[in-house]
Amino acid sequence: MNQEIKNLWQQGLWKNNPALVQVLGLCPTLAVTSTLTNALGLGLATLAVLTCSNLAISLVRHLVPKEIRIPVYVLIIAALVTCVQLLMNAYTYSLYQALGIFIALIVTNCVIIGRAEAYAVKNGPLYAAIDGFMMGLGFTLVLCTLGAMREIIGMGTLFDGADQLLGSWASVLRMQILPADSALMIAILPPGGFIGLGLLIAAKNAINDWRGKQAVTERAHCAVPAPGARATEL
Numbered sequence: 001m002n003q004e005i006k007n008l009w010q011q012g013l014w015k016n017n018p019a020l021v022q023v024l025g026l027c028p029t030l031a032v033t034s035t036l037t038n039a040l041g042l043g044l045a046t047l048a049v050l051t052c053s054n055l056a057i058s059l060v061r062h063l064v065p066k067e068i069r070i071p072v073y074v075l076i077i078a079a080l081v082t083c084v085q086l087l088m089n090a091y092t093y094s095l096y097q098a099l100g101i102f103i104a105l106i107v108t109n110c111v112i113i114g115r116a117e118a119y120a121v122k123n124g125p126l127y128a129a130i131d132g133f134m135m136g137l138g139f140t141l142v143l144c145t146l147g148a149m150r151e152i153i154g155m156g157t158l159f160d161g162a163d164q165l166l167g168s169w170a171s172v173l174r175m176q177i178l179p180a181d182s183a184l185m186i187a188i189l190p191p192g193g194f195i196g197l198g199l200l201i202a203a204k205n206a207i208n209d210w211r212g213k214q215a216v217t218e219r220a221h222c223a224v225p226a227p228g229a230r231a232t233e234l
Helices: 003-015 026-031 036-060 066-091 093-099 101-108 110-118 125-155 162-166 168-173 190-223
Strands: none
Touching: 003 125, 026 101, 026 125, 026 190, 036 066, 036 093, 036 101, 036 110, 036 125, 036 162, 066 093, 066 101, 066 110, 093 101, 093 162, 101 110, 110 125, 125 190, 162 168
């Protein structure tokens, strides 16, 4: 795998994840993740806009004067969001109603503007598109994980309303994980979103700390000289 592509993969999914590391786009992250279906729908919409906007901005980066680059970026992003919004209105109307204003608010998502300024404007179309896809995928995975956690704890179900996103056949995907009377309503309320995101960030930090300690231990073992080794061999 190309080293730059590998780096983009690592940055988007883990090292520089938009939701867990940069902590951007918190408004949709906390507002629409009450169910896995809503989280997946908005995540896929954001991924599509982020990938296409990075590609478009990279293609026109040499044609746009620096003084007006931000308005031009916003115009490109707004046009893409409008296309996504119209497609969702046409093909996933129930989900479109459920997500409401948060589809239009993708235009102001700091993740999209941030990647345009930090990467797309400085790199070629291929790498810019891959960067947008990886960042969007990382963002979507966090939304889905948080949505699944909140839905299971708060409603006892998983993939409730999947037919709104995938069609009538997807109603069979709905699972009853916990008894309805054992669900904790706070999980699908705003406090549940903050608590869930905090737990995910804490889990990521804990994994990073564990991996760091493992790396230090491995380096320490490698530094131990073999029996009978001379100083010049170290």
